[in-house]
Amino acid sequence: MPGIVIVGAQWGDEGKGKIVDLLAEKADMVVRFQGGNNAGHTIVRDGHKYAFHLIPSGILYPGKACVIGNGVVVDPRVLTDEIDGLRAKGIDASGLRVSANAHLIMPYHLMLDSAGEAKLGKLSIGTTKRGIGPCYADKAARLGIRVQDMLDEKILKKKIAAALEPKRLTLRPFAKDPALDLQSMTEDYLTFGHRLEQFIADTSSLTQRCLDDGGTVVFEGAQATMLDLDHGTYPFVTSSNPVAGAACIGAGVGPRDIDVIWGVAKAYATRVGAGPFPTELDDAVGAEIRERGGEFGTTTGRARRTGWLDLVALRYAARLNTLTGLVITKLDVFSGFDTIRVCTRYRGDDEATFDVFPYHQSVLHHAVGDYVELPGWQEDISEARSLEDLPQAAREYLDFIADFIGVPIVLVGVGPGREQIIWTQSGDRLAAAA
Ligand code: GDP
Ligand code: IMO
Ligand code: MG
Numbered sequence: 001m002p003g004i005v006i007v008g009a010q011w012g013d014e015g016k017g018k019i020v021d022l023l024a025e026k027a028d029m030v031v032r033f034q035g036g037n038n039a040g041h042t043i044v045r046d047g048h049k050y051a052f053h054l055i056p057s058g059i060l061y062p063g064k065a066c067v068i069g070n071g072v073v074v075d076p077r078v079l080t081d082e083i084d085g086l087r088a089k090g091i092d093a094s095g096l097r098v099s100a101n102a103h104l105i106m107p108y109h110l111m112l113d114s115a116g117e118a119k120l121g122k123l124s125i126g127t128t129k130r131g132i133g134p135c136y137a138d139k140a141a142r143l144g145i146r147v148q149d150m151l152d153e154k155i156l157k158k159k160i161a162a163a164l165e166p167k168r169l170t171l172r173p174f175a176k177d178p179a180l181d182l183q184s185m186t187e188d189y190l191t192f193g194h195r196l197e198q199f200i201a202d203t204s205s206l207t208q209r210c211l212d213d214g215g216t217v218v219f220e221g222a223q224a225t226m227l228d229l230d231h232g233t234y235p236f237v238t239s240s241n242p243v244a245g246a247a248c249i250g251a252g253v254g255p256r257d258i259d260v261i262w263g264v265a266k267a268y269a270t271r272v273g274a275g276p277f278p279t280e281l282d283d284a285v286g287a288e289i290r291e292r293g294g295e296f297g298t299t300t301g302r303a304r305r306t307g308w309l310d311l312v313a314l315r316y317a318a319r320l321n322t323l324t325g326l327v328i329t330k331l332d333v334f335s336g337f338d339t340i341r342v343c344t345r346y347r348g349d350d351e352a353t354f355d356v357f358p359y360h361q362s363v364l365h366h367a368v369g370d371y372v373e374l375p376g377w378q379e380d381i382s383e384a385r386s387l388e389d390l391p392q393a394a395r396e397y398l399d400f401i402a403d404f405i406g407v408p409i410v411l412v413g414v415g416p417g418r419e420q421i422i423w424t425q426s427g428d429r430l431a432a433a434a
Pocket of ligand 2: 008011012013014038039040041125126127128129130131132133221222223224227236237238239272273274
């Protein structure tokens with residue numbers, strides 16, 4: 001009964017969507033377990049580009065069971081738009097299921113997200129302004145509205161009124177916004193409820209049953225380890241736990257249901273929004289990586305910050321997630337580089353060095369990378385389908401990463417297309433075991 005968790009091992013946008021899509025072909029179910037439509041997962045199939053924010057990345061297989069778990073925060077407007085978008089393309093979304101216990105992003109969460117960022121001014125986090133933080137805050141405060149509440153008018157109205165009450169003061173600038181009217185908000189969410197009713201289910205039981213029947217479940221993480229609310233670069237993080245351990249909570253399964261945990265990392269590093277980024281390249285090389293890698297956000301279109309691969313952070317992520325395999329994507333972006341650098345430790349103030357990811361925010365904010373320089377390669381590798389097809393320098397780069405982290409590389413991405421992937425022997429073995 002294999003449970004396979006796919007998580008981001010850096011700051012997001014590592015190519016998780018593509019990897020989940022690949023694994024979903026042979027899986028029985030795909031389950032998103034945290035985050036919301038702050039995520040943007042791109043899949044390129046037969047030259048067509050699909051971007052998903054909420055719907056799990058397995059949906060392109062007709063009828064595949066695709067679950068939005070209880071740990072996800074759901075904006076029903078975005079979800080219904082995504083379902084409509086799929087239908088318009090003739091894609092069968094009948095396998096979609098949404099947890100009745102997932103929390104709903106409400107119009108006031110969007111307003112609070114924007115207002116909060118504006119108030120922080122220079123200290124702002126650079127959120128996606130999708131209402132993610134305020135929605136999880138209401139969940140923890142026990143003032144959240146859940147998917148099942150959309151099916152009961154009386155409960156829905158009562159809960160919205162209770163949730164609005166403590167926010168009156170902060171929401172005063174939006175008082176005239178029709179979206180805040182209790183009656184029309186209730187009606188809008190009842191309508192979403194009617195539209196989504198066919199998909200609403202006890203997804204925890206569905207997932208457990210699938211595993212108990214010997215099925216394969218892929219648990220799809222959004223965001224990434226360094227954006228984790230507890231373990232990331234707080235406060236410059238998202239408001240959920242994208243680490244592998246959270247798959248159990250956000251899907252409603254137990255730790256023993258997880259067998260395989262793969263972390264996805266790019267061959268370099270990127271970050272969207274504010275916060276520490278020790279290997280950041282604020283120069284022409286960084287701009288070149290951004291251009292070649294197409295590093296512009298799927299969700300907000302923002303230019304992603306770029307830098308060299310940070311092995312200190314990656315080793316931290318490997319341990320936190322107990323990774324059994326490492327997926328390296330976008331290796332093709334480095335073709336044409338004479339040399340490539342990898343960060344193997346941090347340098348701080350007063351000649352201090354750090355081999356382990358520092359817990360102290362002031363240390364982290366001043367940390368810069370200490371690098372090992374490795375030879376690059378000139379060849380186009382986008383047609384490589386086995387490690388042997390790669391130039392020696394590219395293989396050495398991968399070996400350096402795997403040796404340093406102590407986790408085998410299972411997959412290597414050499415382009416955005418579904419077929420542009422190398423299964424290493426370790427990957428083949430692990431997949432067969434699963
Ligand atoms: P996610 O949020 O982790 O699912 O990643 P995104 O979809 O936001 O960003 C990854 C981007 O890289 C997408 O545009 C993918 O199509 C693209 N991509 C994924 N793997 C590769 C790869 O190996 N090479 C290249 N060149 N692009 C890739
Ligand atoms: P995927 O799943 C990259 C970042 C935002 C911001 C911080 C908090 O595509 O990898 P939030 O709106 O979550 O409160 O913003 O987190 N962020 C992401 N960065 N990829 C993502 O998702 C992200 N989701 C949130 O840019 O810095
Ligand atoms: Mg993304």
